[in-house]
Amino acid sequence: MAIVHHRLVVPYTNFTLQYAAIGEELLAAVQRVLQNGDFILGSEVERFEHAAAEYCGVRHAIGVANGTDALVMALKALGIGPGDEVITAPNSFLASAAAIALAGATPRFVDVRDDLNIDPDAIERAIGPRTKAVLPVHLTGRPAEMNTIRDVANRHGLVIVEDAAQAIGATYHGQRVGGCGDIGCFSLHPLKNLNAAGDAGLMTTNDDRLAGVLRQMRNHGLRNRNEADFWGFNSRLDTVQAAMLNVKFQYLDAATEARRANARFYAAALGDVVEVPRERDHEHCVYHTFVVQCDGRDALQARLLEDGVETKVHYPIPIHLQRAAAALGYRKGDFPVAERQADRSLTLPNYQELTEDQKQLVVSSICRFYEGR
Numbered sequence: 283m284a285i286v287h288h289r290l291v292v293p294y295t296n297f298t299l300q301y302a303a304i305g306e307e308l309l310a311a312v313q314r315v316l317q318n319g320d321f322i323l324g325s326e327v328e329r330f331e332h333a334a335a336e337y338c339g340v341r342h343a344i345g346v347a348n349g350t351d352a353l354v355m356a357l358k359a360l361g362i363g364p365g366d367e368v369i370t371a372p373n374s375f376l377a378s379a380a381a382i383a384l385a386g387a388t389p390r391f392v393d394v395r396d397d398l399n400i401d402p403d404a405i406e407r408a409i410g411p412r413t414k415a416v417l418p419v420h421l422t423g424r425p426a427e428m429n430t431i432r433d434v435a436n437r438h439g440l441v442i443v444e445d446a447a448q449a450i451g452a453t454y455h456g457q458r459v460g461g462c463g464d465i466g467c468f469s470l471h472p473l474k475n476l477n478a479a480g481d482a483g484l485m486t487t488n489d490d491r492l493a494g495v496l497r498q499m500r501n502h503g504l505r506n507r508n509e510a511d512f513w514g515f516n517s518r519l520d521t522v523q524a525a526m527l528n529v530k531f532q533y534l535d536a537a538t539e540a541r542r543a544n545a546r547f548y549a550a551a552l553g554d555v556v557e558v559p560r561e562r563d564h565e566h567c568v569y570h571t572f573v574v575q576c577d578g579r580d581a582l583q584a585r586l587l588e589d590g591v592e593t594k595v596h597y598p599i600p601i602h603l604q605r606a607a608a609a610l611g612y613r614k615g616d617f618p619v620a621e622r623q624a625d626r627s628l629t630l631p632n633y634q635e636l637t638e639d640q641k642q643l644v645v646s647s648i649c650r651f652y653e654g655r
């Protein structure tokens with residue numbers, strides 16, 4: 283197949299623009315770390331953890347190396363391991379399910395709803411004698427239906443680990459995500475809303491005991507310099523990243539507001555041609571991704587690229603149909619909603635620096651595609 287190079291008018295990501303805006307502040311933060319030589323944990327990490335806990339409305343925030351480790355450690359700290367089942371959604375990023383398997387437990391998928399989030403009724407039907415936890419994902423930056431999930435979990439004695447990787451700042455009935463379950467897990471990967479210049483992650487909890495366990499677990503199980511209580515990870519939040527995150531945190535709310543304004547623009551302009559996400563009264567979505575459901579997705583994506591608009595698909599292969607999941611025994615047809623969404627989802631560019639002209643091009647390209655169809 284010939285490789286065609288299109289001139290991108292609307293690229294999917296914006297890292298260079300972001301750097302241009304706050305690059306000097308970031309360099310100064312990195313320089314501070316280099317000058318004081320405090321490379322492992324230390325004051326930058328502590329400062330970030332305090333800011334993150336306050337922001338998420340929780341008692342404790344613990345910085346870690348990435349969002350996947352956060353999920354694995356959260357499950358382990360809650361005592362989940364071999365023989366246990368954890369219920370999650372099949373339409374998430376791979377890591378939601380991988381974390382369950384890496385903790386030694388078995389992922390158990392249930393279908394999602396039109397809003398791309400896990401179906402609480404389906405959770406209840408999937409609960410069996412081995413079920414120990416629910417791992418809802420706040421996919422695209424929209425909070426999962428946490429009240430119902432909490433009710434189901436309470437009735438059956440299950441713990442809740444929130445996969446809030448895509449949703450920092452989102453609220454559900456006024457509560458920020460990360461404070462809606464037993465432990466919240468965030469990714470601070472470059473593509474996420476609060477992003478490091480590399481890998482980083484965060485765990486949140488209101489439980490003092492769990493916070494202590496998680497703090498030790500990310501640092502070899504050590505309770506002090508020389509004494510370890512259990513086998514732990516080396517999964518500390520890197521100090522250079524923490525210094526940059528302290529800078530970026532100041533701009534998070536403005537960036538989120540810009541994403542929300544873009545989402546409103548897209549939803550108003552595209553609501554008649556594709557299915558667009560709609561925010562409900564009880565929620566505040568942060569639109570990590572703006573995902574539409576559409577007919578002729580692959581052809582539309584190709585047309586957009588011809589017009590200079592780069593889009594992505596999150597995610598074309600549901601997790602239960604990945605080769606990695608083969609041993610779990612799922613088949614095509616098991617989760618019809620998630621599978622249909624995998625064929626129909628398209629993610630439009632959405633970031634703070636998107637201009638009116640760029641947004642207009644995205645919209646007009648999509649509208650032209652459907653004219654005459």
Ligand SMILES: *Cc1c(COP(=O)(O)O)cnc(C)c1O
Nearest residue numbers: 348349350375377378447469471
């Ligand atoms: C990004 C992401 C993760 C994993 O985070 P990393 O920091 O890349 O390890 C987990 N779950 C979801 C839903 C994600 O989007």
